[in-house]
Amino acid sequence: MTKPYLKSSLAATFLLTFTLNPFNFFAQETNPIQDLGSSVHGNFQIDAQYYNADSLIGAPKVPEKLLSNAFGNINFIKGKFSAGVRYEAYNNVKQGFLPQYKGQGITNRFVRYQDKLFDVTVGNFYEMFGTGLTLRTYYEPGLLYDNSLDGARIISNPYKGITLKGVIGKQRYFFTVGPGIVRGVDGEININELFDSIIGASKTKFIIGGSFVSKYQSGQDPALVLPENVGCYSGRFNIIRDGFNIGAEYAYKINDPSGDNKLSYKYGDALYVTTSYAGDGYSFLFQGKRIDNMSYRSDRAESLQNLLINYLPATTKQHAYTLLALNPYATQLNGEIGFMAEAQYKIKKGTPLGGKYGVEITVNYSQAHGLQQYQVSDSAGARTFYETKWDFKELTGKKHHVDSVLRNGEYTTQDVSFNDNYRYYQDFFIEINKKFNKKVKATFMYSHQFYNRNIIQAGSLNAGYKNLNSDLFLLDITYKYKAGSAIRFETQFLLTPSKDVVTTSNGVGKGNWATGMIEWSINSNFFVAIFDQWNYGNPQTGSASFGDALFSPFRPAAADLRIHYYLLNVGYNSGPHRLALSYGKQSAGIFCVGGVCRNVPASNGLSLSLTSSF
Amino acid sequence: MKKIILLFVIALFASNFVVPGDGDKIPTATIKKLDGSKINANTFSNDGKPMIISFWATWCKPCKKELDAIAEEYETWQKETGVKLIAISIDDIRSSAKVVTDVKTKGWKYEVYLDENQDFKRAMNVNNVPHTFLINGKGEIVWSHNSYTDGDEEKLYENVKKLVKGEALSH
Numbered sequence: 013m014t015k016p017y018l019k020s021s022l023a024a025t026f027l028l029t030f031t032l033n034p035f036n037f038f039a040q041e042t043n044p045i046q047d048l049g050s051s052v053h054g055n056f057q058i059d060a061q062y063y064n065a066d067s068l069i070g071a072p073k074v075p076e077k078l079l080s081n082a083f084g085n086i087n088f089i090k091g092k093f094s095a096g097v098r099y100e101a102y103n104n105v106k107q108g109f110l111p112q113y114k115g116q117g118i119t120n121r122f123v124r125y126q127d128k129l130f131d132v133t134v135g136n137f138y139e140m141f142g143t144g145l146t147l148r149t150y151y152e153p154g155l156l157y158d159n160s161l162d163g164a165r166i167i168s169n170p171y172k173g174i175t176l177k178g179v180i181g182k183q184r185y186f187f188t189v190g191p192g193i194v195r196g197v198d199g200e201i202n203i204n205e206l207f208d209s210i211i212g213a214s215k216t217k218f219i220i221g222g223s224f225v226s227k228y229q230s231g232q233d234p235a236l237v238l239p240e241n242v243g244c245y246s247g248r249f250n251i252i253r254d255g256f257n258i259g260a261e262y263a264y265k266i267n268d269p270s271g272d273n274k275l276s277y278k279y280g281d282a283l284y285v286t287t288s289y290a291g292d293g294y295s296f297l298f299q300g301k302r303i304d305n306m307s308y309r310s311d312r313a314e315s316l317q318n319l320l321i322n323y324l325p326a327t328t329k330q331h332a333y334t335l336l337a338l339n340p341y342a343t344q345l346n347g348e349i350g351f352m353a354e355a356q357y358k359i360k361k362g363t364p365l366g367g368k369y370g371v372e373i374t375v376n377y378s379q380a381h382g383l384q385q386y387q388v389s390d391s392a393g394a395r396t397f398y399e400t401k402w403d404f405k406e407l408t409g410k411k412h413h414v415d416s417v418l419r420n421g422e423y424t425t426q427d428v429s430f431n432d433n434y435r436y437y438q439d440f441f442i443e444i445n446k447k448f449n450k451k452v453k454a455t456f457m458y459s460h461q462f463y464n465r466n467i468i469q470a471g472s473l474n475a476g477y478k479n480l481n482s483d484l485f486l487l488d489i490t491y492k493y494k495a496g497s498a499i500r501f502e503t504q505f506l507l508t509p510s511k512d513v514v515t516t517s518n519g520v521g522k523g524n525w526a527t528g529m530i531e532w533s534i535n536s537n538f539f540v541a542i543f544d545q546w547n548y549g550n551p552q553t554g555s556a557s558f559g560d561a562l563f564s565p566f567r568p569a570a571a572d573l574r575i576h577y578y579l580l581n582v583g584y585n586s587g588p589h590r591l592a593l594s595y596g597k598q599s600a601g602i603f604c605v606g607g608v609c610r611n612v613p614a615s616n617g618l619s620l621s622l623t624s625s626f
Numbered sequence: 627m628k629k630i631i632l633l634f635v636i637a638l639f640a641s642n643f644v645v646p647g648d649g650d651k652i653p654t655a656t657i658k659k660l661d662g663s664k665i666n667a668n669t670f671s672n673d674g675k676p677m678i679i680s681f682w683a684t685w686c687k688p689c690k691k692e693l694d695a696i697a698e699e700y701e702t703w704q705k706e707t708g709v710k711l712i713a714i715s716i717d718d719i720r721s722s723a724k725v726v727t728d729v730k731t732k733g734w735k736y737e738v739y740l741d742e743n744q745d746f747k748r749a750m751n752v753n754n755v756p757h758t759f760l761i762n763g764k765g766e767i768v769w770s771h772n773s774y775t776d777g778d779e780e781k782l783y784e785n786v787k788k789l790v791k792g793e794a795l796s797h
Binding site: 049051053054055057085087089094126131138139140143144148150151153167175202204205217219250252255257259286288290291292293294295296297299323325326327330331332354356357358372455490492494495496497498533535536539585586587588589590623624625626 | 651656660661662720721726727728729730744750751752770771776
């Protein structure tokens, strides 16, 4: 099936090779590539879990009882050639991942040739144009996120400072590929390198770039004329001088009616701006973005994380601790406006406040709001979608929201100020790190979070959840009692003024939470940890007598939901190998890596994780 | 697809490849310097002295602990052995702007690079961060360690010293 397709992309490869060849003379050997000889390397990971049903915490019954995810990569290098294969096996896929990941097979294979002028890949590859607003293919096994392109890619540096890229292929879709063809070109110019005799020595660096991506999917809708080729293009720049950095990318996508935007024919666009300044011991960072109708997939009917061509990162603080990350933000592909500002300061060593080792302070504020939308229906009343206008009043997030509905060829406008409904997420965050002496160091964190569960989790204003306002505190103390041995204590609190507000994704958790942990690193090979996460503020304190529990096979109506989620972890590390076992209960939550999130259901059982690389 | 696999298998057997293990060169992968220019990881060098390559991310607490701990000793390490630490951030575009602000605020004196789409991470077969590699004076990967526990940096430095003296390394 893929044969004619491969042939055409190979033809394109050769065509490009020959057209670009004249530049060969000018190619600069700025990065001479060493002869790598030959080698074989790889890695693998096995995650298995034994599940007990636990209706109280909302852990579903798992018919297979034991589920496992496993993958292994092998990469082979011989001089300028390299090749690789990845095998994945899901028997069956663990809870919290998409059930279409069922079975096993080769999901990634490629051959690649690299020399100083060309880098050619045939097979699966990962690529990013600019900041990814038009195209990013990416792999994250922890989330089972893999939208690799399966086809061909050429990267060329025909002249100093110039990088050209061309890609074509179909995207991975579980154990097959999606229906749409994705094609794209990207060019980037490092101006200092290009004009090195004039500004090569300048401290100010200029980089500009642009990309064009197009997807093809046949459209056979009986009622609508669907665009079969949908183009998306962007321009970007970066200016860097010493500690100063500014970069921006703007992307525009032509009309792309899809399941995400309810078949709207509106164009899409996105602006992403980052600027920072860093000196010795202090820094400022600002990131802002506005995205409107920018979901871009190689199958217009797809949803979730499937077949996304581009990447729209969340501009909110990325938390790593359990309660702080219990309700994380995820970008709303259809539209949002948001920003993040961060200041960091290190109080110097040897000052009264800084002490012997200095103190690090971080203050961060981030927010995301919905766009002002004008709801529109077509004259037949068959479809309803929305229109937007550029308006930075959106940053205030509330009020001024206007709905205009087209009825019988006329717009009727309706003011529907939803108060907090267009406020999606806010986070004010402080972190203080201090090392007291050679043995003791501590981290303190405070965060105030606003979380709009209707939008972020349910994707609908009317899902019926209350918005969550919470204050979070964390204290993490490490005591290193000898070389390679340490004890770490950690405690976190999530406090919310409203007792019955939902605080976990499956709705079981409500109100306040606390956690406590003791982690003992016996030596650099072994560690043991005990963790308890306690929903002590749950308003359902239970009046269940012994009889209720006995006669009701499901959750008794008045069971005590002030649940302790105990977890025991044991781990062993040696070089590049790591084995971890855990036993106990885990609350439902959302797990995010690199801006992509997945919903993890509550579980009760034993899990094992083995990773290794060679 | 079957043909590609077949080709791959043939390529594997046709070349008299070495046994998987230590002593291989750093693979090729394009990464970004903090000034925005690009470099091939394969060109890392330290004039015949050892190098440490540490994969980290701004959102990874143990990674930052490890690099902080090494930062305190780094001057001594460099004086005694000439070792150089290269820190590879695997932050994607969401957080890669934070790399330079973190590094400058903390005052790390390392060579720092961005691996925004994780090409180098994949080429080095890194599963999770932190992952630390030791490279000998000939540019060969001779040791690696996944995860960080307080005090691991002392073990790492023991191995750097052994490497300089030409002794066998320990895990």
